[in-house]
Amino acid sequence: MGRRDATLCKMRLGQFVTESGGAQVRVWGETDVLVVSAPLPGVLRVRLAPQARAGGLGFPRLTEKRSFALRPDPPEAERLSVQEDGDTLRVEGGGLTLHLNRVSGAWRVMENPDGKQERELASVPDWNGDAPTARPALDAERFNLRRSRLSVDAPDGAAYLGFGERVGPLDKRGMHLTFWNTDCYPHHTDTDPLYISVPFTTVVQGERAYGIFVDETWRMTADVARTNPQTLAFASAGPELDVYVLAGPRPADVLRRYADLTGYAPMPPLWALGAAQSRWGYRTADDLRAVIRGYRERDLPLDSVYIDIEYMDAFKVWTVNRSGFPDLGAFVKEAAKEGVKLVPIIDPGIKAEPGYDVYEEALKNDYLIRTARGDVLVGEVWPDPAVFPDFTRPEVVAWWAARHKLLTDAGIQGQWNDMNEPACFSLAMTDKGGARETEGKTLPYDALHGAHSHLEIHNVYANPMSQASRAGYAKYSPQIRPWIISRAGYAGIQRHATVWTGDNAATWSHLALSLPMIGGLGLSGIPFAAADVGGFGGDTTGELLARWYQAAVGYAFLRNHSAQGTADQEPWRFGEPYTSIIRAALELRYRLLPHLYTLAYGATRTGLPVLRPLALHHAGDEDALRADSQYLLGQGLMVAPVMAAGHSRRQVYLPAGRWASVFNLAEFGAIHDGPAYVTANAPLHTLPLYLKAGEALPLTEPTAHTTQARWPRVTWLAHLGKTGFVGHLYEDAGDGPAEGRFTRLVGNREGGTLSIRRETEGEAALPEQREVLHIIGLEPVREVQGATSFSYEDGVLRLTLPARWEEITVTWVE
Numbered sequence: 097m098g099r100r101d102a103t104l105c106k107m108r109l110g111q112f113v114t115e116s117g118g119a120q121v122r123v124w125g126e127t128d129v130l131v132v133s134a135p136l137p138g139v140l141r142v143r144l145a146p147q148a149r150a151g152g153l154g155f156p157r158l159t160e161k162r163s164f165a166l167r168p169d170p171p172e173a174e175r176l177s178v179q180e181d182g183d184t185l186r187v188e189g190g191g192l193t194l195h196l197n198r199v200s201g202a203w204r205v206m207e208n209p210d211g212k213q214e215r216e217l218a219s220v221p222d223w224n225g226d227a228p229t230a231r232p233a234l235d236a237e238r239f240n241l242r243r244s245r246l247s248v249d250a251p252d253g254a255a256y257l258g259f260g261e262r263v264g265p266l267d268k269r270g271m272h273l274t275f276w277n278t279d280c281y282p283h284h285t286d287t288d289p290l291y292i293s294v295p296f297t298t299v300v301q302g303e304r305a306y307g308i309f310v311d312e313t314w315r316m317t318a319d320v321a322r323t324n325p326q327t328l329a330f331a332s333a334g335p336e337l338d339v340y341v342l343a344g345p346r347p348a349d350v351l352r353r354y355a356d357l358t359g360y361a362p363m364p365p366l367w368a369l370g371a372a373q374s375r376w377g378y379r380t381a382d383d384l385r386a387v388i389r390g391y392r393e394r395d396l397p398l399d400s401v402y403i404d405i406e407y408m409d410a411f412k413v414w415t416v417n418r419s420g421f422p423d424l425g426a427f428v429k430e431a432a433k434e435g436v437k438l439v440p441i442i443d444p445g446i447k448a449e450p451g452y453d454v455y456e457e458a459l460k461n462d463y464l465i466r467t468a469r470g471d472v473l474v475g476e477v478w479p480d481p482a483v484f485p486d487f488t489r490p491e492v493v494a495w496w497a498a499r500h501k502l503l504t505d506a507g508i509q510g511q512w513n514d515m516n517e518p519a520c521f522s523l524a525m526t527d528k529g530g531a532r533e534t535e536g537k538t539l540p541y542d543a544l545h546g547a548h549s550h551l552e553i554h555n556v557y558a559n560p561m562s563q564a565s566r567a568g569y570a571k572y573s574p575q576i577r578p579w580i581i582s583r584a585g586y587a588g589i590q591r592h593a594t595v596w597t598g599d600n601a602a603t604w605s606h607l608a609l610s611l612p613m614i615g616g617l618g619l620s621g622i623p624f625a626a627a628d629v630g631g632f633g634g635d636t637t638g639e640l641l642a643r644w645y646q647a648a649v650g651y652a653f654l655r656n657h658s659a660q661g662t663a664d665q666e667p668w669r670f671g672e673p674y675t676s677i678i679r680a681a682l683e684l685r686y687r688l689l690p691h692l693y694t695l696a697y698g699a700t701r702t703g704l705p706v707l708r709p710l711a712l713h714h715a716g717d718e719d720a721l722r723a724d725s726q727y728l729l730g731q732g733l734m735v736a737p738v739m740a741a742g743h744s745r746r747q748v749y750l751p752a753g754r755w756a757s758v759f760n761l762a763e764f765g766a767i768h769d770g771p772a773y774v775t776a777n778a779p780l781h782t783l784p785l786y787l788k789a790g791e792a793l794p795l796t797e798p799t800a801h802t803t804q805a806r807w808p809r810v811t812w813l814a815h816l817g818k819t820g821f822v823g824h825l826y827e828d829a830g831d832g833p834a835e836g837r838f839t840r841l842v843g844n845r846e847g848g849t850l851s852i853r854r855e856t857e858g859e860a861a862l863p864e865q866r867e868v869l870h871i872i873g874l875e876p877v878r879e880v881q882g883a884t885s886f887s888y889e890d891g892v893l894r895l896t897l898p899a900r901w902e903e904i905t906v907t908w909v910e
Contacts, residue, residue: 114612119173121187123196124148124156130196130203131158132223134174134189136669137355138343140205142194145336146244164556165311166358166585187791192343193219205341205567207290216899217306218299218341219249228536234466238669240243246337248308248328252322254301255721256328257347257711258620259318260294263287266612266619266709266724268297268320275316277555277584278536279519281599282633285609291598291715292519292585293555295330298350303716306340308322309357313586315535323865345353346735347712348704354621355703359591361623362566366805366830367437368579368653369692369772370399370697374628377660379406380420381427387666388434392800393669394675397682399801400437402512402655407440414454414499425506435801438508439579443515444487444561447479454499458485463492467532468542474524475539477515482878484518487560488545493567500568510579513565513593516558517584558584560593577831581653587621594652595626602631602662608739611707612724614651618705619712622742624696628657635663638878639741640782645681646783647737650729651705654685662689677781680760683798684783686760688729690794690825693731693805697826697834715750719771723749732791732815736776736784744779754789756872758814759784764872764892789873792823792841805830809866812841816873820845828859835859843871850874852904867897874908881905 121132127150131143149155173346174190187194193214196203204219252255255267258536263285275293283290295316306449310316314334321328330337342353343809372763373387384401407413407424419852446455448463456465458576465473465484474481485492503511511583520538533538543550562582569578582593589595597613598608610627617625630636630650636644636658645667647652657663667678685692695706704712708728713718726736726748734755736748750770759764759782768774768786776784787793792814796807814821820843840855852869871893882904884896895904 097586106436118175121176121178121185122156123185123198125198128201129156129158130794131435132187132189132194132196133174133460134176135170135340136209136353136356137190138192138349139190139357140192140194140341141334142203142205142339142341144244144246144339147335163311163338164310164559165358167357167588167591170357186221186504189849190342192867207343207383209343213674215304217343218308220247221249244332244334244337246330246339248330250324250326250328251301252326254299255711256297256299256320257268257709258294258297258616259320260296260617260620261290261292261595262289262616263609263613263615265722266615266711267721270322271320272322273318273320274319274358275555276535277538277558277586279515279538280536282600282601285605292589292595292617292620292622293616294585294587294589294622296354296587296620297328297621300347300536300711300715300721303345303714305344305350307340307344307354309339309340309342309354309587311340311587312336313554314552315554326437333422347715348702351619351621351703351712355590356424356619358588360700360703361590361594362833363577364594364653364696365509365577365579366689366693366802367399369689370654370802371397371656371685372400372402372439372653372895373398373666374402374404374655374657375660375664376404376658377406378403381422383429384431384438386710387433388436390666390668392434394679395800396667396675396679397686397798397800398436400439400510401431402441402657403440404441405443405478406753410447411443412449412452412454413445413479414502416502417580424784428507429885432507435803437510437579439510439512439794440508441504441514442511442565443477443514444484444518444557445475445477445479445482445515445520446485448481449479449481450472456481457495461491461495463489463495465539466907467540467620468544470544473539473543475520476522476524477519478669481524482520484520484539485561486545487557487564488548489741493560493564496561496564496899497568497571498895500565501572504569504804506574509569509573509576510581511565512596513558513580513582517554518557525776556586558582559586559589559592562589566592575903577834583783586822590622590624595622596625596655597627599632599659600628602634602636602658602665602741604741606631607611607640607647608725610647610896611727611739612709614707615705615709615724615727618707619709623699623705625707626651626653626655628655630656630658630665632657633659633662636665638674641667641670642674642681642780643738645678647684647735647739649681649688649783650692650707650727650735667742673780680781681783684761684899686798686802687795687818688793689802690796690805690807690827691729691733694794694824694826697838700834710749710751717751717771719749720751730791730793732788734786735795736786738778738784745775745777746784748774748776748784748786750774750786754815754817754873755786756789758785758787758813758872759783761813761862767873787813789815790817790819790821791815792821792843794823794825794841802830804828805836810868812867812869814841814869814871816843816845816850816871818845820850821871841869844888848875848908850906850908852906853902864899866899867901869895869897869904871895871906877906877908878903881908
């Protein structure tokens with residue numbers, strides 16, 4: 097077994113040279129190369145190539161590297177300055193400084209935010225070249241992988257958030273993580289790895305944060321201060337380690353810089369945020385008609401139905417089973433009249449069947465993954481035998497994109513990409529000697545994507561597949577915003593698709609798992625993520641389903657999904673009181689849509705997720721860091737669902753600030769001063785919610801389905817803080833170009849007077865709105881000017897606002 101240590105421990109003859117007009121510094125020794133650049137302000141890139149002399153003929157120059165993670169339109173890199181001080185090389189750029197010891201290979205990244213004193217971010221210590229192996233029994237020795245290693249100091253008390261899709265607590269310190277996208281069903285509370293690999297972490301130390309992103313698609317592990325409590329150790333099967341250090345100072349700043357680097361998520365259509373129903377087992381258009389009718393007859397909101405593999409002809413991708421769907425386009429139009437969109441599944445596996453045009457075209461044009469011996473690789477997924485497109489090549493992406501015309505011609509506006517780890521149940525062993533080296537239900541390490549092995553491409557396979565999907569809709573339905581979700585992904589997947597947490601189970605433990613999993617994905621740069629409501633595998637219960645719908649009120653999207661062979665779990669299947677409780681949860685979701693849609697708009701510009709762990713906005717609060725059974729929607733709305741069977745109360749942690757109880761957004765109760773733990777009484781029909789002082793939420797009335805994000809009726813719910821409150825609302829057509837109106841509701845408090853005004857930017861030709869404003873936290877009101885009417889009761893002021901209102905003044909007795 098070979099080993100490459102990314103310590104540059106042989107740099108005693110180190111040299112340096114400045115290239116590309118000052119945008120890059122390259123350092124090399126006898127065998128190793130290090131390249132420094134600053135692609136963005138606050139971001140420093142250190143590309144490490146240990147043993148580069150042995151790995152390439154161009155030493156000490158490195159070959160151009162293709163990244164699937166980085167945005168395709170990067171800005172011009174920051175200029176660098178270089179200073180020598182004995183054995184230390186100092187490289188400055190983008191507001192950060194790299195200190196490199198050219199003798200030992202140790203380096204550290206510093207920031208100087210105030211221009212006075214440098215502050216250390218990431219530090220790589222001196223090594224003697226004998227790097228420990230994190231878990232040798234499961235890694236290098238088992239799979240005989242060559243390794244590039246990097247060790248970063250892990251200070252006491254530092255928390256490590258993100259790393260993609262993970263089970264366990266938000267803070268991954270003390271865990272060993274594997275980056276190898278895996279079709280894992282069912283996963284459990286300690287399963288590793290899962291479907292989505294994002295080697296990016298936000299490191300929180302007290303009030304400050306910084307990020308580390310290792311842009312390597314190769315199979316990789318991270319030992320997060322487990323083997324050595326003082327070390328974060330990465331070990332990659334590839335020849336390099338491409339490291340980005342991102343400055344803070346807050347976690348939100350780290351996420352914004354990561355989005356600047358890897359790209360922002362596109363704006364979703366409004367309908368995708370509404371309720372969705374799915375099941376592996378809906379086989380025909382009549383099945384879907386019955387589902388839609390079941391929702392409508394029971395006054396349950398519904399915006400989309402998802403259809404699994406049965407709609408295909410013999411599981412052949414880009415075909416339709418005409419016996420179940422004799423006229424797909426006609427059914428799509430029929431469902432649209434009920435306000436419902438159809439979202440079909442797409443798998444990458446192509447049935448190897450002579451005469452099947454997709455297979456014949458892929459074979460003829462050499463679009464398929466091959467074995468190490470050069471044969472077309474043949475395996476089994478739902479189609480058997482199956483072959484797999486090589487999405488690493490632009491011509492294959494373009495070909496797959498063109499195939500979407502089947503869907504767009506039928507009027508379909510979105511899809512879910514599944515089995516794209518890629519999953520493979522078995523392989524046709526054509527190589528001499530039989531067994532190939534595989535890990536999990538996927539392709540062998542030595543399968544070839546052009547000149548690249550599957551060991552390098554596996555983790556990123558889903559990214560260009562979803563890129564092709566978005567390109568297909570852009571070509572054939574440019575007037576819409578396509579809705580694409582993906583089961584697998586790598587860093588940068590947010591540019592192409594959102595994700596769900598895969599095949600979960602109908603258990604209380606999986607309900608509880610969903611929040612830190614979704615929160616961790618959000619902290620990994622994927623702002624739109626969700627879990628299957630009710631659980632995919634196993635039989636749910638009425639209580640579990642009801643509590644899950646409550647917990648999912650703030651999921652980025654809301655899909656009830658289950659497997660064939662399990663009990664039916666449409667919302668009405670368990671009778672009363674569960675149907676009514678689920679209806680109330682769905683109506684609460686639809687009341688929140690103006691706020692959720694505004695958060696979605698913000699995510700496309702800030703990188704901040706819709707569902708936010710408390711740690712995102714309260715990094716220095718250790719209790720907030722551990723509170724992974726509750727979440728924030730924005731900065732000021734706390735959602736604290738009950739996630740245990742038979743429980744009618746729960747403990748809730750409220751960080752610093754004043755928090756008003758607004759259970760179900762209808763029951764206004766006590767106001768609590770944080771930080772504090774409080775007990776929430778939450779019988780089955782109740783979802784505990786808390787609104788922070790200084791915040792205002794836009795709400796609307798529930799409907800059977802969405803239409804456009806221009807709400808004719810808006811209710812603002814505000815909690816008065818010491819200086820007032822602020823609320824935000826984004827509105828547009830709900831589809832197509834994201835060009836609309838952005839509104840700020842501002843309440844300024846001075847003494848016993850509150851002045852409220854509305855500030856708008858953007859599109860002016862929106863319909864007039866009927867607005868109501870509820871304000872919590874006021875003393876008894878003496879006078880209101882500018883409102884149509886008002887009432888004050890139990891600490892809540894209710895104002896009816898006139899059309900085109902400009903300013904409201906409220907006075908009270910202090």
